[in-house]
Amino acid sequence: MDKKDFRSTLIVTATRLFAERGLNGVSIRELSTAAGVSISMISYYFDGKEGLYSSVLAEQFSCFEYMLSIKERTAGPLDKIEEYIRWSIRRNREHPFLLRYYTSELTNPTRYFSVIVQPALETALQILIGIIKEGIDKKLFREELSPEDTALAMAGMVNYYFLSTLATQGFVNHSPERDEELIRHYMDIFTKGL
Amino acid sequence: MDKKDFRSTLIVTATRLFAERGLNGVSIRELSTAAGVSISMISYYFDGKEGLYSSVLAEQFSCFEYMLSIKERTAGPLDKIEEYIRWSIRRNREHPFLLRYYTSELTNPTRYFSVIVQPALETALQILIGIIKEGIDKKLFREELSPEDTALAMAGMVNYYFLSTLATQGFVNHSPERDEELIRHYMDIFTKGL
DNA sequence: GTCTATATTGCGATAGAC
DNA sequence: GTCTATCGCAATATAGAC
Numbered sequence: 001m002d003k004k005d006f007r008s009t010l011i012v013t014a015t016r017l018f019a020e021r022g023l024n025g026v027s028i029r030e031l032s033t034a035a036g037v038s039i040s041m042i043s044y045y046f047d048g049k050e051g052l053y054s055s056v057l058a059e060q061f062s063c064f065e066y067m068l069s070i071k072e073r074t075a076g077p078l079d080k081i082e083e084y085i086r087w088s089i090r091r092n093r094e095h096p097f098l099l100r101y102y103t104s105e106l107t108n109p110t111r112y113f114s115v116i117v118q119p120a121l122e123t124a125l126q127i128l129i130g131i132i133k134e135g136i137d138k139k140l141f142r143e144e145l146s147p148e149d150t151a152l153a154m155a156g157m158v159n160y161y162f163l164s165t166l167a168t169q170g171f172v173n174h175s176p177e178r179d180e181e182l183i184r185h186y187m188d189i190f191t192k193g194l
Numbered sequence: 195m196d197k198k199d200f201r202s203t204l205i206v207t208a209t210r211l212f213a214e215r216g217l218n219g220v221s222i223r224e225l226s227t228a229a230g231v232s233i234s235m236i237s238y239y240f241d242g243k244e245g246l247y248s249s250v251l252a253e254q255f256s257c258f259e260y261m262l263s264i265k266e267r268t269a270g271p272l273d274k275i276e277e278y279i280r281w282s283i284r285r286n287r288e289h290p291f292l293l294r295y296y297t298s299e300l301t302n303p304t305r306y307f308s309v310i311v312q313p314a315l316e317t318a319l320q321i322l323i324g325i326i327k328e329g330i331d332k333k334l335f336r337e338e339l340s341p342e343d344t345a346l347a348m349a350g351m352v353n354y355y356f357l358s359t360l361a362t363q364g365f366v367n368h369s370p371e372r373d374e375e376l377i378r379h380y381m382d383i384f385t386k387g388l
Numbered sequence: 389g390t391c392t393a394t395a396t397t398g399c400g401a402t403a404g405a406c
Numbered sequence: 407g408t409c410t411a412t413c414g415c416a417a418t419a420t421a422g423a424c
Binding site for chain 1: 213214215216217218219293294297298300301302303307311312315316319320323329334335336338339340342343344346347349350351352353354355357358359360361362364365366376379380382383384385386387388
Binding site for chain 1: 389390391392
């Protein structure tokens with residue numbers, strides 16, 4: 001946002017607006033006005049509304065590359081799982097609009113899903129599956145576990161905490177101060193069960 | 195769909211189209227053509243596009259009332275949790291578009307969120323929280339568990355399995371034949387941990 | 389690079405015939 | 407109840423001035 005160039009300003013504004021009301025819920029008129037820029041700048045920089053959307057999408061999902069660094073660590077499987085949970089929570093905190101693109105693309109995919117979203121999600125989940133397999137191989141986790149189902153269960157647990165916010169804020173405290181407690185709780189459930 | 199009256203036909207068609215492309219992604223022109231009905235029927239029966247959407251939403255979320263019957267059961271907490279998981283999976287199988295409205299309303303709420311969606315989700319989650327509290331009171335579950343966080347973890351686990359389908363179908367088998375195995379696996383993770 | 393003005397298309401809603 | 411025809415408006419995109 002520091003950069004004063006219109007290209008970045010448009011991306012910042014579009015990120016918020018597309019997240020709040022979806023690709024079809026925002027007009028480039030409204031968007032350019034909100035960004036304090038002429039409407040024609042969208043075609044000039046992004047070749048139209050869809051091009052702007054794809055740029056927003058690419059930027060939002062670039063943070064998934066971080067999973068590669070977790071994979072490369074020398075830590076054991078359990079530590080890596082904690083790192084995964086920690087990163088997932090941090091990711092949702094630092095990119096408050098990401099989950100909207102994430103769920104929107106999974107349920108109403110645009111033409112950019114297969115190019116941007118699917119690869120990012122698959123990479124992260126495959127690494128998580130690999131970590132669980134490693135734990136099973138090393139006899140740290142029970143061999144009856146399906147690595148795939150377990151990985152999806154973990155990913156779902158963390159993401160749903162954020163996804164459900166709007167429906168649960170009346171009876172669940174979602175403040176960031178509680179994040180460490182949440183991480184311990186998730187690790188606790190997964191290591192010991194109920 | 196058996197009923198030939200236009201009102202039901204419009205709801206059936208709208209349920210699919212709104213799910214696939216969102217409220218703003220579908221025009222009433224296209225919708226009425228797909229339903230084989232005149233465009234003016236939408237205003238006639240539903241007082242416009244938004245009214246049609248709200249009718250679709252109300253119908254989709256009516257199935258959440260089923261949770262009340264789980265609450266009333268005489269079974270123990272663990273059996274009730276299995277019933278919850280079983281119902282969640284069945285719900286997603288029987289209402290293939292529900293999760294789209296569910297996530298869309300949670301991330302991009304319309305004016306109908308607080309009237310239709312929020313109450314349905316809160317009721318179901320509060321009942322699940324109650325079941326977990328009951329298990330803690332009866333010393334069946336560990337007392338360190340946060341009922342709220344645990345309930346969200348369970349809900350997230352099941353829903354994410356369906357939510358992630360589009361990104362994971364290449365390496366996770368999502369066929370209904372595997373549902374019973376999935377239920378056993380989820381119960382297994384939650385009762386024993388990794 | 390950035391703007392205004394405009395061309396063109398498609399939108400939601402409805403009047404009025406049947 | 408159902409249709410066609412149309413109104414008025416808002417959408418995206420772009421031509422052309424600066």
